[in-house]
Amino acid sequence: MRTHPEWIDKLVGQPIATPAYVFSPEEMSRQMRKLGAALGTRVIFSVSACPNSDLLMRQAEDVRFGVRCSSKAEMGLVAGWRTDYAFVTLPSMDEQTMRAVLGARFRLIVDASQQIELLASLRGKREVVPISLGVSVGLIEGCSDGGGDDVSRFGMDWDDLRLAIALARRHGVPVGGLYVFGGANSFGGRSLAIVRAMRDLAAQVEAELGGPLDVITIGAGLEAGWENKGHDFAAYRAEIGKFAPHIQIIHDVGRAAIASAGCFVTKVVARKNVNGRSYAICDGGMAQAYLLSKAARDQQLKSNPLVCGAGLELRQSNAARCAAVTTIVGGSLSRDDILAETNTDLNPGDLLFFPQAGAYCRTYTPGEYLGQGYAASYVL
Numbered sequence: 001m002r003t004h005p006e007w008i009d010k011l012v013g014q015p016i017a018t019p020a021y022v023f024s025p026e027e028m029s030r031q032m033r034k035l036g037a038a039l040g041t042r043v044i045f046s047v048s049a050c051p052n053s054d055l056l057m058r059q060a061e062d063v064r065f066g067v068r069c070s071s072k073a074e075m076g077l078v079a080g081w082r083t084d085y086a087f088v089t090l091p092s093m094d095e096q097t098m099r100a101v102l103g104a105r106f107r108l109i110v111d112a113s114q115q116i117e118l119l120a121s122l123r124g125k126r127e128v129v130p131i132s133l134g135v136s137v138g139l140i141e142g143c144s145d146g147g148g149d150d151v152s153r154f155g156m157d158w159d160d161l162r163l164a165i166a167l168a169r170r171h172g173v174p175v176g177g178l179y180v181f182g183g184a185n186s187f188g189g190r191s192l193a194i195v196r197a198m199r200d201l202a203a204q205v206e207a208e209l210g211g212p213l214d215v216i217t218i219g220a221g222l223e224a225g226w227e228n229k230g231h232d233f234a235a236y237r238a239e240i241g242k243f244a245p246h247i248q249i250i251h252d253v254g255r256a257a258i259a260s261a262g263c264f265v266t267k268v269v270a271r272k273n274v275n276g277r278s279y280a281i282c283d284g285g286m287a288q289a290y291l292l293s294k295a296a297r298d299q300q301l302k303s304n305p306l307v308c309g310a311g312l313e314l315r316q317s318n319a320a321r322c323a324a325v326t327t328i329v330g331g332s333l334s335r336d337d338i339l340a341e342t343n344t345d346l347n348p349g350d351l352l353f354f355p356q357a358g359a360y361c362r363t364y365t366p367g368e369y370l371g372q373g374y375a376a377s378y379v380l
Contacts, residue, residue, distance in 0.1 A: 003316055004306055004355040005260050010380065011353065013312050018267040018351065019284020020376040021362050023050070025058040027261035028358075032063035034227070035256055039220060040237035041249045042066070044085055046219075047074040049254030049359045050262065054379040068217075068252050069106070072097045079104055085250065087217065089134060089179065091154065098122055109134050109179045109217075111155060113164040120171035130176025132217060133164055133205070137182055140190070140197040154181055165208045175209055178202060181219030184255070188231050194218065195239040202247060212246055219252045224259030224356055255359035262358020264289045264375070266339075268350040269331075278326040280346040285330010285337040288375035290365045292354055295336035301361070304340060305352035314353075317344040328352065332372065 007024040016022065036043045044066035047056070051074055056067075066085025069075045075088060088101050089109035098118050101108050108131045110116055119128065134155035156164060168175050180198060182190050198216055206212055223229065240249055266284035273279070286293035291301050304317050305328070319342065326346055330337040339354070346352075362375065 003304075004263075004353075007261075007380065008263055008306065008353055008355060009314060011263075011265070012308055012314050016265050016351070016378065017376050018265050019282075019288045020265045020378060021262055021357065022265060022378045022380065023052060023055045023258075023262045023358060024380050025055055025060075025261075026380075028055065028258055029060040029063050031257045031260060032059070032253070035220075035222070035251070035253050036063075038226075038231075038233045039251045040233075040240050041251050042085075043220075043251045043253050043257075044068055044087070044217070045257060046070075046252055046254035047077060048363065050258045051077055051363060052377060052379070053077045054377075055261075058379060066250065068109075072100050075100055075104060075106060085215075087132065087179070087252075093118065095122065102126055102128070105129050107132060107176075110164055113156065113160050113167055116164055116167040116171065116173055120167075120173060128173055130174040130214070131168070132177035132179045132215065133161055133175060135161065135178055135180040135198070135201065137180060137190075137194070139201070140180075140193055155179070161205065162208060165205065169209070175205075175213070177213055177215035177217060178205060179217045179219070179252075181252070182221040183219075184221060185223040186221035187223070187226070188229065191221070191231075191236055192239055195236070199243055202244070214246070215248045215250060216243070217250045217252055220256065222253060222256035224255050224359060226256045258358040259356050260358065262361070264292060264354040264357040264361060266330075266352050266354075268328075268346050268348050268352065270348055271346065278324075280326050280328045280350075282328060282330055282339065282352065284375060285332055285339060286334060286366075287330065287332050287337075287372040288365055289330075289339070289354070289357065289361055291361045292339050292357060293330065293336060294338040295334060296364075299364075301356065303354045303356055304342065305354045307344060307346065308351040308353065309347065310349060315344075317342045317346075317352075319343075 042065045046068045048070045066083045067078045068087040086106045088106045091111045107129050111134045136155040266282040268280045270281040286295045328339045
């Protein structure tokens with residue numbers, strides 16, 4: 001049974017300088033379309049999930065609807081996009097970044113009411129694109145614990161929302177939307193509660209504003225492999241359909257769109273046995289693929305690599321389930337530089353393809369560790 005995306009088969013025999021990440025624009029576009037259909041809305045892409053300019057520029061036109069950025073650098077990657085839905089959210093917003101937001105006409109997602117004061121002080125005579133108010137998921141009953149990932153500190157509580165609205169009215173800053181992020185991998189547990197709460201909150205905010213909102217953006221929190229998690233999308237779309245018709249609902253996606261569109265490639269450079277234990281040593285490891293290594297602990301992505309040997313056949317490795325275990329390690333000096341364990345025979349020269357590595361893997365990498373540098377990056 002196939003356990004990896006078909007596009008990885010195209011990599012067999014290709015001259016890849018390892019360690020590397022390889023991405024498929026076609027797979028990402030396919031996932032974006034499927035996510036839009038499942039959620040029942042247009043979707044925007046969170047650039048932090050994979051800030052690769054070549055990949056972003058090669059997205060199909062029908063899915064280049066909008067983006068969300070979290071830094072000035074990310075804004076630069078998508079500065080040429082023609083969209084009315086380029087958002088920026090940054091809790092640590094500084095003066096330089098705020099000037100960039102104003103100059104590039106991005107839509108600011110306000111994380112704290114003080115950001116409105118900063119925006120008003122810097123705008124001069126420039127027209128401000130309607131802002132969105134960030135909503136803390138802690139406002140929503142049953143979601144205040146953040147599901148163990150403490151996302152309730154992002155966005156504003158009701159008191160700060162009211163203060164932000166008052167400041168916006170005082171300074172003539174237009175408010176056009178709301179934004180809420182439920183947390184990574186949170187969709188099944190709190191998605192319906194978030195939608196219902198946001199409907200009620202929208203009405204309250206419109207009353208405070210004295211005018212209508214035009215957009216609500218929801219950080220969907222869908223996980224990698226979302227298609228096979230058994231989510232009830234029909235029920236979810238039914239709840240989305242109950243919003244007032246003048247409000248457009250948009251979903252913000254990241255790992256769900258890009259995880260299957262990227263893989264990490266490393267080469268076995270040596271084999272050795274130490275005290276009866278077998279090791280395959282690779283030219284890439286935690287320095288380039290931190291989230292795939294044991295060092296990532298509870299964040300570690302469990303992924304059995306595909307093996308491409310001298311015969312250029314691609315085969316699935318087997319997770320270690322017996323005493324004959326080979327530990328796949330990187331080339332650093334860290335004891336946590338362990339990528340996987342397998343009972344598949346590995347040899348020097350074998351290429352290992354770790355699928356489902358498109359989301360965050362490259363950006364969560366301490367690439368300067370021991371001066372080893374970052375992995376190369378390819379787009380098919």
